[in-house]
């Protein structure tokens with residue numbers, strides 16, 4: 001939590017016009033370069049709103065966001081967004097969708113250079129051979145991969161993903177998760193991702209932010225805890241379940257979502273700013289976590 | 303399956319046409335007995351040839367088609383021009399009025415669609431002007447423009463502008479927010495966004511408006527030319543009616559239908575090219 005973290009979110013709050021209370025307030029988060037951060041919370045707590053503010057598509061009611069030393073004040077090519085509904089342009093082919101983004105990023109590039117650059121990312125998401133197809137001719141998973149390729153192709157400093165795999169079946173989701181993991185480790189990409197899937201968060205994220213609920217009677221939502229993923233970086237979807245820390249982390253997350261998401265949040269005050277506490281559930285000894293060691297019953301919280 | 307349906311439909315169409323022609327033929331057969339009894343009356347009416355009495359037979363129409371088709375572009379003075387020339391005059395007017403309307407309606411529609419404020423401000427005017435029959439403008443046009451040919455172009459302009467304007471505004475206003483957000487996050491400039499995101503997204507709606515406009519324009523040109531006179535397919539119909547040549551009137555009606563259908567097909571093709579599957 002140095003004062004020169006890559007991304008600094010300070011005292012962020014958002015209140016929609018006419019609403020009696022803010023959706024969330026007092027959000028203080030630091031994200032380092034190359035970090036993969038997931039955010040989990042119940043529906044309606046304001047995850048998409050935070051992501052939209054980070055992308056610059058929406059503006060905050062209070063507080064600010066500073067990325068790489070500059071305040072976020074609007075959309076920028078420095079932040080690539082993968083939208084929940086893939087948001088491909090249906091009248092363009094796969095290659096043209098990506099070329100549109102590449103051309104926006106590097107307007108002076110020649111047609112061949114744009115095409116070559118785009119092709120690299122089409123290959124990366126393993127869509128080689130589908131370049132001239134229209135989005136309507138692709139499966140849901142393929143569309144989402146095009147969306148990911150488009151976001152990566154502009155080489156943003158930070159990638160923002162809003163439930164990118166929400167609409168996919170478990171099998172497809174798994175393979176794309178693997179792809180995302182390998183691309184991110186290759187490119188050292190900084191990522192901020194919303195998910196509802198606890199397992200997905202543990203597989204992908206270095207840090208998992210737990211967001212408290214935003215009920216109509218209770219206080220505004222906040223980031224209640226930052227769970228540090230202490231599983232080895234080399235984890236894969238196939239072996240992650242065998243790691244002794246996996247269920248400790250998983251149980252902690254599920255327990256938060258089921259039992260504690262509406263509980264009052266306790267902040268660590270650092271330099272007058274309330275940060276959410278960092279938790280290392282993977283490193284606790286068996287006795288500490290025995291109270292939560294029951295088999296997880298929830299796979300996915302919606 | 304599909305092919306067999308298409309084939310059956312085509313056969314049925316031919317059959318229906320055959321029935322129609324047959325009924326028409328029988329209904330317009332020259333009535334010998336009546337003609338014999340009333341031969342003096344027929345003489346009184348001038349001629350007594352079955353051609354000028356009653357409705358023309360399908361064969362006579364067929365002859366007229368062949369006659370006109372064999373020499374569509376002759377020009378024997380103001381009241382005797384080939385059908386090709388007349389249709390060309392009408393098409394030229396429709397095209398001129400339509401293009402003028404497009405030149406106004408498309409940019410204005412874009413503007414209106416982008417700005418809810420302008421949309422609301424202009425909406426009352428559009429609502430009042432839209433239902434006015436284009437021919438009601440004719441006296442005003444003739445008075446102010448003073449030139450009958452230009453007036454008919456103006457009438458085409460005024461009738462084709464509304465569907466294009468409304469559809470363009472609606473198409474532009476309802477471009478999916480996600481696509482605009484994509485453009486925003488890619489820092490796409492205003493013009494590039496207009497031409498590469500909004501225009502293709504709204505193109506199907508815009509072309510639907512253009513197709514409706516063209517249909518109305520073709521309906522209106524016939525009436526306008528009847529009023530204004532001089533040239534064009536509408537004037538041709540009027541002229542042949544004054545000549546009491548129902549054969550030529552029916553032939554002209556057929557022509558109007560065929561040209562209108564071709565115009566509609568043209569816009570249908572354009573529409574198809576612009577349509578995308580979401």
Ligand SMILES: Nc1ncnc2c1ncn2[C@@H]1O[C@H](COP(=O)(O)OP(=O)(O)OP(=O)(O)O)[C@@H](O)[C@H]1O
Nearest residue numbers: 016017023041042043044045046047048049050214
């Ligand atoms: N445009 C808006 N106007 C008013 N209120 C809004 C608007 N957008 C969102 N909200 C409110 O803000 C709250 C947070 O919405 P948000 O979309 O950020 O939730 P979320 O955490 O992304 O939920 P989900 O997991 O279901 O996607 C919700 O209670 C919602 O009702």
Ligand SMILES: [Mg+2]
Nearest residue numbers: 047048049162
């Ligand atoms: Mg959301």
